[in-house]
Amino acid sequence: MEKNKNLYGLNTFGMSAVADYYVRATSEDDVMRAIELSCEKKLPLLVLSGGSNMLIVEDLHAVVLHMDTRGIEVEGRDGSDTLVRVAAGEDWHETVMWSIENGYAGMENLAYIPGKVGSSPVQNIGAYGVEARCVIESVEVIDISSGERRVIAASECEFGYRESIFKNSARGRYVIMSVLFRLHSTEGYKLHLDYGNIRAELEKRGIENPTVADVADVVTFIRRSKLPEPSQVGNCGSFFKNPVISRQLYETLIEKHNDMPSYDVEGANDEHWKKIPAAYLIDRAGWKGYRRGCVGVHQNQALVLVHYGGGTGKDVLMLCQDICRDVKEKYGVEISPEVNIINSDFLARCAVGGKVE
Ligand SMILES: Cc1cc2nc3c(=O)[nH]c(=O)nc-3n(C[C@H](O)[C@H](O)[C@H](O)COP(=O)(O)OP(=O)(O)OC[C@H]3O[C@@H](n4cnc5c(N)ncnc54)[C@H](O)[C@@H]3O)c2cc1C
Numbered sequence: 498m499e500k501n502k503n504l505y506g507l508n509t510f511g512m513s514a515v516a517d518y519y520v521r522a523t524s525e526d527d528v529m530r531a532i533e534l535s536c537e538k539k540l541p542l543l544v545l546s547g548g549s550n551m552l553i554v555e556d557l558h559a560v561v562l563h564m565d566t567r568g569i570e571v572e573g574r575d576g577s578d579t580l581v582r583v584a585a586g587e588d589w590h591e592t593v594m595w596s597i598e599n600g601y602a603g604m605e606n607l608a609y610i611p612g613k614v615g616s617s618p619v620q621n622i623g624a625y626g627v628e629a630r631c632v633i634e635s636v637e638v639i640d641i642s643s644g645e646r647r648v649i650a651a652s653e654c655e656f657g658y659r660e661s662i663f664k665n666s667a668r669g670r671y672v673i674m675s676v677l678f679r680l681h682s683t684e685g686y687k688l689h690l691d692y693g694n695i696r697a698e699l700e701k702r703g704i705e706n707p708t709v710a711d712v713a714d715v716v717t718f719i720r721r722s723k724l725p726e727p728s729q730v731g732n733c734g735s736f737f738k739n740p741v742i743s744r745q746l747y748e749t750l751i752e753k754h755n756d757m758p759s760y761d762v763e764g765a766n767d768e769h770w771k772k773i774p775a776a777y778l779i780d781r782a783g784w785k786g787y788r789r790g791c792v793g794v795h796q797n798q799a800l801v802l803v804h805y806g807g808g809t810g811k812d813v814l815m816l817c818q819d820i821c822r823d824v825k826e827k828y829g830v831e832i833s834p835e836v837n838i839i840n841s842d843f844l845a846r847c848a849v850g851g852k853v854e
Contacts, residue, residue: 535850585615669847
């Protein structure tokens with residue numbers, strides 16, 4: 498346990514902020530100790546994994562639990578599928594590579610997403626037409642306020658586009674300890690190639706019959722060429738979610754902006770009709786490449802807010818709020834952050850540790 502720990506270096510935005518208490522957990526006992534500390538100090542417990550989806554806006558009066566538990570284990574088979582349990586602190590990309598090296602399919606489109614395994618269900622990470630929910634069987638958690646263990650089936654996780662119960666009704670309630678994945682046999686497996694430039698890049702390489710390893714390789718290559726590396730410039734990837742708008746608003750907008758891309762929404766009704774790329778709206782509103790002191794909007798990716806160093810979480814948050822306001826004024830569309838804004842409001846919804854027997 499450390500007191501007054503600066504979290505710089507533990508979040509990919511590269512923000513400096515001090516946590517009252519910090520516990521790095523490499524075992525379940527360490528997690529229990531953090532829950533006990535939270536109970537003793539009457540402070541909320543905040544779980545921090547790779548810090549690649551959080552904007553820390555202020556010093557944190559909290560016990561910060563840094564998940565660093567390890568372990569990948571085959572738990573069993575179900576027909577041609579294999580059930581694999583992965584500890585929350587394992588690196589996500591390394592887990593994807595492990596699955597491929599061991600002959601499993603299902604995770605390849607999710608290669609090179611930063612962060613750890615325990616965070617993958619939180620916002621149901623997704624890329625290139627695949628989401629974590631496609632491979633998650635269940636999530637093993639510890640309830641912070643009681644110390645009890647629970648298994649939450651994927652069907653109870655309420656997975657949606659960058660959503661789950663862990664980001665909504667159960668936000669701050671559990672420590673995710675491990676995730677059980679259902680991985681597929683590569684035999685007869687249908688690869689997901691029709692998203693982004695995957696197929697074009699495979700063709701460029703002369704690959705006619707791609708393997709899961711080829712797909713992961715191509716996805717990694719495309720991501721590296723498109724997204725800024727946090728080691729070069731602070732960022733959390735896409736800062737905003739793509740908004741889903743009503744049929745009426747869509748029809749008004751498309752009349753004026755006939756090049757505006759849109760995607761169908763599963764089970765759409767008139768209220769939630771089309772998904773619009775937030776990047777299009779932010780770019781057309783003139784924000785791409787904009788810089789304000791130490792922070793800005795990436796020059797090639799309108800969705801990515803960046804921190805050049807020496808700024809604060811508040812600087813990024815103010816920029817985010819100005820962009821949201823401007824897009825609303827210009828297009829009538831509400832956009833909202835995908836990134837977790839970590840401040841006292843966020844901590845107010847995090848559980849305080851209960852007495853652990
Ligand atoms: C360059 C870049 C590209 C990205 N691309 C993508 C992308 O393509 N798709 C995508 O979906 N995301 C993307 N992201 C966002 C990010 O990588 C994911 O959201 C990732 O899952 C965050 O993992 P993390 O371990 O860093 O989580 P953190 O940032 O540490 O935590 C995120 C949230 O989850 C909670 N949490 C973390 N671990 C646990 C746990 N064990 N138990 C309970 N709660 C927990 C935290 O309290 C916090 O609220 C990108 C980020 C970057 C920097």
